[in-house]
Each structure stands twice: as C-alpha cells, then as structure tokens.
C-alpha cells in the first residue's frame with residue numbers, strides 16, 4: 001500500500017493520469033491525497049471531479065479556494081473567472097452530484113500514524129491540533145447543511161477577516177478558517193493574513209511580510225505539513241517537514257506527486273496542446 005500526495009490539479013486531468021501511470025497507482029490498495037484546487041484553469045475539471053468522486057475510499061481530498069468558488073458558481077451566485085475553463089463541468093448532467101460530493105470534502109486531512117496534516121494553503125501558526133479540528137469541523141458542518149450557499153458561501157468573499165479572534169462571532173470565525181486554510185500565503189509580523197502578494201518571497205524582500213510556514217507554528221513542530229496553493233514558490237520551502245506541492249501545472253510548469261513511503265517527488269510536465 002502506498003500514499004501519494006498530489007499538488008494543485010486545477011483541471012490538468014491528462015497530466016494527472018500520466019503521473020498516476022508513472023507510479024502505477026492502484027486504487028484497490030493505494031491512497032491518493034489531493035491538496036485541493038481540483039478544478040479551474042485546465043480543460044479537464046469535469047473528468048478530474050468525476051475521477052476523484054469514483055475513487056471514493058481510495059482518495060483523500062481537501063477543498064481549495066477554487067473548489068469553494070465553484071460551489072458559488074454552480075449555485076449561480078458568482079461568475080466563473082474568465083481564465084477558468086468550467087463550461088463542460090457546469091453543463092454536465094452530473095453537476096449536482098459532483099457538487100454534492102465536493103461540498104462534503106473537508107478543509108484539512110490527517111494521517112495520524114505518520115503525523116501528517118494536509119490543507120490547501122496552510123495552517124495558522126497560532127492554532128493547535130484541537131483548534132484546527134474544531135474550526136475546520138464548523139466549516140464542514142456549514143457546508144453540508146442545506147442552506148450552505150446563503151449561510152456561508154455567499155458570505156465568505158472579501159479580505160476583511162484577516163486575523164483569528166477567539167471572541168469573534170461564529171460566521172467570522174468560519175470565514176477566518178476558510179481564509180487561512182484555503183488562501184493564506186504571507187503573514188504580517190502581527191500574524192494578520194495578507195492576500196494580495198502571490199509571488200515568491202524574494203519579490204517582497206523589502207517588506208515585513210513572512211511566508212506563513214516560516215512562523216514558529218504550534219502544529220509545525222510536531223507534524224509534517226502538506227499543502228499547495230502557492231505556485232510561485234515552485235515547491236521551495238527549505239524545510240524538511242513541509243511539502244509544498246503546487247508546482248504551477250496550470251501555469252505551464254508541472255504537476256508534482258509526493259510518494260510518502262519513499263519520500264520521492266515524481267513530476268509530469270504540462271502537456272503542450274494545439
């Protein structure tokens with residue numbers, strides 16, 4: 001049995017299939033972990049969602065910002081981004097069933113026997129494991145409730161909720177959890193989330209911004225963290241127990257798969273399409 005963790009697929013389904021063929025992924029005995037952003041920029045968002053849905057118990061998925069945005073687009077409260085290729089997915093006869101599957105996916109996953117935590121963007125440095133579990137569960141509970149669009153998805157947009165406040169109202173706390181686990185890259189020195197800076201840290205040398213994973217996080221000290229979301233760093237975090245798996249396949253770079261048992265990274269270049 002093997003555990004494979006794959007970076008942001010963003011609809012790059014053909015590249016995913018080539019990567020899985022390289023490692024002879026066998027869903028009857030192996031597990032495929034995905035760091036979120038299954039959909040959006042590539043042409044294969046529909047087959048990607050269908051593939052993970054049918055993997056069932058052989059897959060562990062977390063939601064990314066693009067997956068959450070898809071929930072809003074499918075509910076017709078937001079438009080797809082012009083750069084996204086979601087038309088086939090949005091017109092598919094199984095859209096409702098795929099959305100029903102997507103919204104029951106969590107914001108983080110654990111592999112307790114190896115002390116591994118996976119989320120799309122990262123883990124707030126000030127949270128311990130109990131806090132992470134309880135806050136992520138509150139979001140998941142809201143996502144599976146029948147009024148999830150009105151009660152949560154329609155309210156989550158914007159960048160005002162940028163710091164953790166244990167006394168904030170429940171909706172603000174859920175929005176912070178979504179912002180931290182699916183959108184975080186840099187933090188200000190006081191720990192506030194910064195949303196506009198998306199390039200690699202070398203582009204902001206003269207600022208006080210620090211990548212979230214450079215903070216002395218509580219969970220970082222005891223766990224290996226696996227995340228995606230930040231294509232511009234191309235997997236470079238400079239720390240042994242951090243695996244940044246977004247290597248910009250949708251931007252023309254490559255898709256990365258981490259094989260846990262051998263600690264090897266296997267890659268597949270973005271295919272050139274005419």
Ligand SMILES: Nc1ncnc2c1ncn2[C@@H]1O[C@H](COP(=O)(O)OP(=O)(O)OP(=O)(O)OP(=O)(O)OC[C@H]2O[C@@H](n3cnc4c(N)ncnc43)[C@H](O)[C@@H]2O)[C@@H](O)[C@H]1O
Nearest residue numbers: 065066068069081156157158198229230231232234248251
């Ligand atoms: N609560 C919420 N509030 C607000 N919005 C929410 C939300 N929840 C969901 N959303 C949605 O989130 C989506 C993201 O919006 P955007 O934030 O506009 O999308 P993006 O810049 O493309 O970021 P992305 O998440 O794709 O990150 P990536 O690192 O690949 O790319 C980032 C940048 O890095 C650059 N880059 C990529 N690869 C690179 C490389 N190898 N080298 C250098 N730069 C690279 C790219 O040019 C790109 O500009 C929107 O659909 C929005 O609606």
